[in-house]
Amino acid sequence: MKPPRPLPIPEYVRKVRTAVRVALPGLDLLEGFISLAPRAEHHDGPQTILERLNGPDRFVPIQRSGERDVMLVNPLDIESVEPLGNVPLTLVLPPAFRITHEERVRVRFMSGRQVEGVLRFELPDELNRVSDFLNADEDFFALHLAHGTLLVNKRRISLTRLYEASPRPARGERSAPATGTDD
Incomplete structure (x- = not known):
């Protein structure tokens, strides 16, 4: 019987470290760094914090400020994430197509x-x-x-x-007659 072949080690990809403050219910605020991919999947430039949080990973690593340890945080448990310092908006949100x-x-x-x-x-x-x-x-x-x-x-x-009533939806093929707001 042959010994098992070692699994190939994936190539290391340098990440874009971004300072954040993470709010987790019942815990102190966690300040540290979230790592973003240098290339986003759906647009030019690096991955954004919002894309990372909405991505498929079940756990997101956060390296605590001033520490070597890493916290693997389940995004479902995260209440909010605040970018810290002078993090450019291009690392926070993907490019907007059209705010309506x-x-x-x-x-x-x-x-x-x-x-x-x-x-x-x-x-x-x-x-x-x-x-x-x-x-x-x-x-x-x-x-x-x-x-x-x-x-x-x-x-x-x-x-x-x-704080204000939402506008009524535009009437279209799939919309019901507008009778007021429901928000």
Whole structure:
């Protein structure tokens, strides 16, 4: 019987280290670095923090500031991620195609923490409400605060307050007659 052949070692890819503050329910804020791929899958340039959080990995490594240890964090447990320092927006969010809606909201997390900011999103006219956006597939989204951008996990939100009524969806083949707002 032949000895098993060793598995090939994958080529090391230098990552783009980006400073972040991670909020996990019931724990102190975790400050450290998230590693991003140098090339994004769907656009030119490096992967963004938002793409990393919405990616397929079940655990995201965060190297704690001033430490050698690495925390493997389940993205489903992350409440929010805040880029620290002078992280360029190109490392936070992928290039926007066209922002079609903007609404001021207050988000209340399951932990009780609340943040207020502006939600900017791109949806077709027949899906133009905050509820449509929050019910979309991606778990994380950007909330624009007075002091920067916060990446929020939809699965950790218990309540979102809208300050203005959302516009009615445009009438199209698939939309029901508009009778008012439902957000």
